[in-house]
Amino acid sequence: MAAGATIHTFDVTLADVDRGVYESFALRVARHPSETDAFMVTRLLAYCLEYEEGIAFTEGVAAKDEPAVLVRDLTGSILAWIEVGAPDAARLHHGSKLAERVAVYTHRNPGPVAAVWAGKKIHRADEIALHSFEPGFIDDLVGALDRRNTVTVSITERRLYVELNGTTAESEVITQTAV
Known part of the structure; x- marks a missing residue:
């Protein structure tokens, strides 16, 4: 855990109808001082999805x-390498060589995120999924x-329904390939 990290706890109830995953678990998430709340929430959603x-x-x-x-x-073999935010092409290339599957979840507009990777060397780039959410x-x-x-x-037909501390929100999980 990074020095100065803020610990957030989450009691999670997960119902992923699409994959048949139904679990309840507690998570302690350390938010690094340079990490935004939006990044941390996206990281939590990536974990659940x-x-x-x-x-x-x-870390x-x-x-x-x-x-x-x-x-x-x-x-100990890496099955999935899951990035959050806007990782650079070198990280995706490295992860794609180590893992069977690579995915990116972003809280940003996916167009500019993917545009940065255009023309860069990324191993199996056409297999990397870039996931984003509806604005807001x-x-x-x-x-x-x-x-x-x-x-x-709750996830059903790639539609995500979240209730966080009494606040509800929903979004399609928008998926495209990295290139």
Whole structure:
């Protein structure tokens, strides 16, 4: 955990109808001083949308050689490299060579995020999924954020429904390829 990090706790109830995942779990999320609330909320949503056995947060923006979220199998091999925000092409290239699958979740406009990668060397770039949300969705959730949080996340037909501390918001999970 980075020095000066703010700890947020989340009691999560997850119902991902699309994948048949129904879980309840508690998360402690360390928000690095340079990390925005929007980035942290996106990181939390990426964790929920990618939830499977072996998933874990890394040190987030403080991690130099790891993405925000990793999925490992029981042998320690990296199954999924999950970036948040607007990672550079070199990070995606590196992650794509290490992991079976790479995904990016952004709280920003996905057009400019993907445009930066155009023409850059990225291993298996056509297999990297770039996920984003409808305008205002992340901002609505950030407005409800507290240090201790109760969150319900439901996904059905790639539509995301979130209740965070009594505030509800919904968005399509918009997916495109990185290039």
